[in-house]
Amino acid sequence: MNLEELNAIAHSERLAQAQKRHHLHVCVGTACQALNSEQIAKALQAALKQRGLQQDAAVKCVGCPGLCSLGPLVEVISKEDSAGPRSLLYQFVKTEDADEIVAHLGGEPVKRLETPLDQPFFTRQLKIVLENCGKVDPERIEDYIAVGGYQALMKVLTEMTPQQVIDEITRSGLRGRGGAGFPTGLKWGTVAKADPNRYPTNVPEGIQSRKFVICNGDEGDPGAFMDRSVMEGDPHRVLEGMAIAGYAVGANYGFIYVRAEYPLAVKRLRTAIRQAQRAGLLGSNIGGTPFSFNVEIRLGAGAFVCGEETALIASIEGGRGLPRPRPPFPAEFGLWGCPTLINNVETLANVPPIILKGADWFASIGTEKSKGTKVFALTGQVKHTGLIEVPMGITLREIVFDIGGGMPEGKSFKAVQTGGPSGGCIPAEFLDMPVDYESLAKVGSIMGSGGMIVMDDSTDMVEVARFFMEFCMDESCGKCIPCRAGTVQIHRLLTKIQQGRATERDLQTLEELCDLVKHTSLCGLGQSAPNPVISTLKYFREEYLAKIKREPSVSANGKRVEEHG
Amino acid sequence: MARTLTINDQEISAAEGQTLLEAARDAGIYIPTLCHLDGLTDVGACRLCLVEIVGSNKLMPACTTRVQEGMVVYTDTPRLRAYRRQIVELLFAERNHVCAVCVANGNCELQNMGIVVGMDHVRYDYLFPKLGVDLSHERFGMDHNRCILCTRCVRACDQIEGAHTLDVLGRGAHSMIVHDMNVPWGEATTCTSCGKCVMACPTGALFKQGSTVAEMVHNAEKLAFLRAARERRVWNV
């Protein structure tokens, strides 16, 4: 497919859609689907048929619009009705409501189901990565093309050199959204420059590439589902981002590593790959250019450590997901010994809009060092839970109290946890801190992949630390000693504290151990595992002290025994 | 091409491509290791050889870090010493290491490491896991109580003998060395009974049957000899 053909598809799809006066968007993301939203879509379809409105209105299954706590959600977008063009959002929709919704098309909204679209949950957000989630049908490539999909790929293939693409990404200031925030352009540049013959390689038969692009969709943080929503709701954008990355770094083959726990994302990505291949947007000679790029899905199998680059590579190679010391970094020595670019789903989803709208546009959003937006999975003790996308630099207060709607009745805010098991708990005193990589790191947490869990005054912070440490202990691969044995001992000490059996000596041992595991573990899992303990010790130390047993030991001369062991 | 660098304020020269560990040892500077064994590839897992490199905010394993021109390295700072002792204590607490009744008593790298790091006691709770002893092989035995999961045996079996009888089962603290598909050693059909795993073992986890307390000697250097003989036709006798 070339640019003209792409434009033709976009045009005819838009034309077809313009013929309908009403579009009913039903969320079929994992959370709404669990509440039978697919049945609602069928019921709406049936109601349209019954009322003879098929020509007038269309039902579309779309990805997650974000407000999961009010699901199942149905959005009705009307070109023209008594009130002019407008959108309505219906919450907690049931199959029985379908007929009523259809009956009210073009007329008065169904008041009992309506939830305002101008509430802060929506108005305070800024959607780039999620702009298509809730708008396009993730199972139809034409729908994606109609909103400008694959235009960015065509643009780089026909108008830009690989170096120009890398320069554009560099200038945009985009940083990795998987957690550490490494500058994306720098990473691309390193892979592009890397010599595939520097290290001995071992590429399997049948794979024609000496460099690789890996999309990291192994979203392992408990309480995080940003990448899942993007893969489910807008899979083509991920593919487009990968192909652009492949062109920029000189790779002809890409892998998407997805958790097996995300069957819907896997299914939609598979469909998307098939469609893109059929349309000539993946495969050989894309857009009539010499560039070839294929994408394959690899399933994770339940190992958090595989989110770490080198462990992920070991897993794709078919082995135990063990990390290895870096350097050499995957950019030079990666999959089967080849230079490999590993980017997170959200990072790659940012690429097409940057190419289309330009680096300057992207760099105008966010803060000085953190550009663009960040997607968060807002969960825990807030009124509105779900998926949000906000400009970098927004404050935690705005996220929790404006977008999240604050605490449920009668509860007060205690802390917000970001970064999952690798992050930290941020207390109320930092609510007005801007959310960016540096500020979060300064208070002992991390941006992480975007889990944001709000905790109220009833939350036991020692228990929170223990919960995360149990997670890291179970997920430690066991290769290096500090992480394998250290997390076990930290967990043991935290349990001892919880049970009121710990002494001040134990608290000191705990702090020393956290320091050890943080600084001597082989990979990011171990290096960040103590963060939840360190941050709760820092901000909620009195909760630890309240559970500590005062040491009863008194020496013969009546002095308290302070220093022992 | 030679590289010049400083280790512990001592200027040394090293060959390009050498690891910090090799360069340090050539210069007579000792860096403690457990998972490293001459003749096997390095995995950087035990973290005892971590060193401080000026200009890097991370501690780097000497066994996998290559020398660079002008590098300034410290291998024995108070901070590193404290970390090393903690790591060795974690190992002693993890499984059931009873030096007094061990075949490797007096010839054990873990026991020696305790002395090197100045461990007079273990501050962590001993975990006392219930682990087995496999005596099904006619000549050798494996006592999981004494295993530190350094994977030297796994690498020796794969890289030098080529049988790959051994691998690691499970993960994290539940990791265990296995023979074939977790069968008793004596029933492992891929095992050639060459004994290289026993040579590679730093502790008394792998031993020759019939040896009693303090009788076990490992001959780990035989593995480096074998590799040199096979790959470079060099017989260091």
Place this chain on the structure above:
Amino acid sequence: MVNQLNRPPSPAGNGQPDARLLSDKRYKLIDATMRRYGYQGHGLIEALHSAQEAFGYLDDFTLRHIARTLRLPPSKVFGVATFYNYFTLKPQGAHTCVVCLGTACYIKGAREVLNAIEAAHQVKAGGTTADNQLSLLTARCFGSCALAPVITFDGETIGKVSPDQVADLIAQRLVGASQVLEHAKP
């Protein structure tokens, strides 16, 4: 060389493939997966996924078959199969209930939900009831955090469960499922 690699190795022993491989059609599915990767080692995890999907768990025979076909040492295959949580070497019960213990579920009481199920159905997490009807598992996060606490029963997601009603909820589904089976009998 290439041709040889892309063919599965001949069976071990007397040269005859094991009767089980011929009689059980599910091995065809696993073999198809391995063929897709040219019978090369990097297809191991995908092959294990296929096998687990086909049989519900990975037994010794299947692991050996995969090891031989992909030309991998048995210990490596075993090491990989036991490294990942998703794979199980034990047969599962007729029905599976998974309790999410992700952070959002945890702070909304998932631990109590799990305790309630364990107590009411006499089964520990990771185990199967004595009558082989129910396997109880835990997960790290389904990504359905808005519905916390979440469980799944035979793949069906059930959100906002409470410790008081969860045991009954499962009991009803177990009864419901067996009634359907009764019904289906001739």
Place this chain on the structure above:
Amino acid sequence: MSEKIRFASVWLGGCSGCHMSFLDLDEWLFDLAQAVEVVYSPVADIKAFPENVDVTLVEGAIANQDHLELIHTIRKNSKLVVSFGDCAVTGNVTAMRNPLGEADVVLSRAYQDAQFLNPQIPHDDGIVPPLTAQALPVHAVVPVDLYIPGCPPPAKRIRGVLQALLEGQSPEMIGREMLKFG
């Protein structure tokens, strides 16, 4: 007489090998006797652990209720508690029962499963003290000031420690001579 250091040694869950090694100090024991007053020891017939002890060497792990009670008294009454030998420092052979399970499992393994004739678990309230759930190193129960590893610690090592203490210094526990376990 009151100038002398009040010295004690106790034998808890161990084989008394450390005390045997202590006796291997041979003629240096005379020098020691000049400097210390032995206020409690298995080699002296003293019934109760006294107060105001300067140094107590503790041999053995904490393995039963008697040990548990005594070690708290020792800690309370001693300025310096020294873990003396591997059982006290690590649990050692005494703690090899721990992986089996708690006391009841251990007892039935030792006195029933492994016996052919007349298997029975010895019990006599007030005479046979009940086992603790696990045999533990001393520092897992009370704070310890100094550790002398070894199974048993060689006489030379014991002398090195005691000599330093007599001179009012803290002994340097470094190197193979002073630190080797086993």
